[in-house]
Structure formats: structure tokens, C-alpha cells
Amino acid sequence: MPVVLIERQTPQIAIVTLNRPERRNALTIELLNELTAAIKVASDEPHERVLILRGAGVAFCTGLDLKEAADPKKAQITADLVAKTLITLSQTRLITIAVVHGAAVAGGAGIMSACDFVVAAERTKIGYPEVRRGLVAGLVMTFLRRQVGERIMRELVLGSELIDAKRALEIGLVNRVVAKDDLMSEAQKFADSVLQGAPNALTQTKKLIEELWSSSVKEDVDLALKHHMQARESAEAREGIAAFNEKRPPKWIN
16 A cells, blocks of 8 residues: 555646555655655646645644654654655645644644645644654754744744644644535635646745745755754653653653
């Protein structure tokens, strides 16, 4: 069973589905590679203009698969792949729509935030619990800082509590909140609105949005990767990930 599905809803709209429902679409090396490939396949189709990204099963994406992340030999590979995926998603010429339900947590919230537009189901849980695993939410903070104020960002990444979709809407982390059954129709409404725009004008508008920032997404991700890896290779991360996998509270050493 492929861990990422790609289908064409119309010649102009591609739907990409994260397809590890049994693990709540947790991010593995395989899934990250296939997601990046799917984005590139859709981007290379000249008629494609919109990409809708969603998750199969009960949740959009719960971040890194911490079973795989417990292997220290894979730490650099998965971190590099998350960085590559976020850059690919943010820099595609396609207008990207994240359709989010259940949970978008840690790297899953990062993938959501790297999209141009987010529609979330009511009661979706969103958050950045990395510090509770001994990790630094560096890569996803690249996008978080662009979308919410610093005060809110500090609350989310230092307090590390999950918020609901309503709160995410209030702080500007998502664009729309609807009933779960209305998710795809709401995404379709925005796609229809996008498709009324001229293709090259939309591409240039996306580029300008990126260039208006004093640093590029790539520069920010490179800086974030350094901080993420410092934490990822620490004793705290080993303990935090082990505690999560063993379903026990972590034993932090002050």
C-alpha cells in the first residue's frame, strides 16, 4: 500500500493524501520521500494549478514517527527530509491547500503551515509539543513565525499545549474552520476562487510573498535545522522519545 496517494480531481487540481492511517500519518523516511515526489509530479504537470493535501484516517498528521526517530542513525536523514519537504511544499508554483482534521501536531503542523491556505475541521487539535520530547520545533517555527505574532509563537512552542481549531483560527494559524463533512467542499471553494486568477500572476504573487521577507524560507530552514539537530542528538531527546514510545513521563535531569 503506497504511503502517499496522488489523484487528479480535475486537470487543474491534484489531491495528495498522506496514507498511513494506522500510525496517524506519522512522518517516516518513506512517507517524506513519497510526499516530496508527489508534490514534484503535480508541479511538473503544466495544467495543474492547485494541490490539495489531506490525511487518511482519524488525523491529518501527528509529526515524526517516534519509533523510527528513536534510531540515532536515522536522525540526520529524517531531519533533512522534513526540511526538504517543507521547502518543496512552500516553493511549489502550485497554490497549496491543507485540509486538516483530527490532529496536526509537530511536523504535521509544520506541513500544514507550509501550505498557502488551511481549512480545518472543528475540534482539530493543533500544536507543537516538541520540547516535551526533548526536541526543538525549529523547522516548523520557520513557518509559525510568518503566520502568528511572537507572543503567540512563544506560547505555542514554550507551553507546548495543543490548541483547538477555533483558537487556531483566532490567531491566524488556519484560514477556515468547518464541520468535518464540509472540509473538501470548503477546499474546493477556495480552489475555484484561485482558478479565476491568471496562472503567471498567481506564480509571481507567491514569489513576491516569499521575497518580501528579510530572509528566505531556505535560509530560515537551514538555521532551524542546526538548532533542531543539536537537540535531536542530545540525551534529552533520547529520553523524551523513549518516554513517548514507552508511554511514561520523561525523567528530565535539571
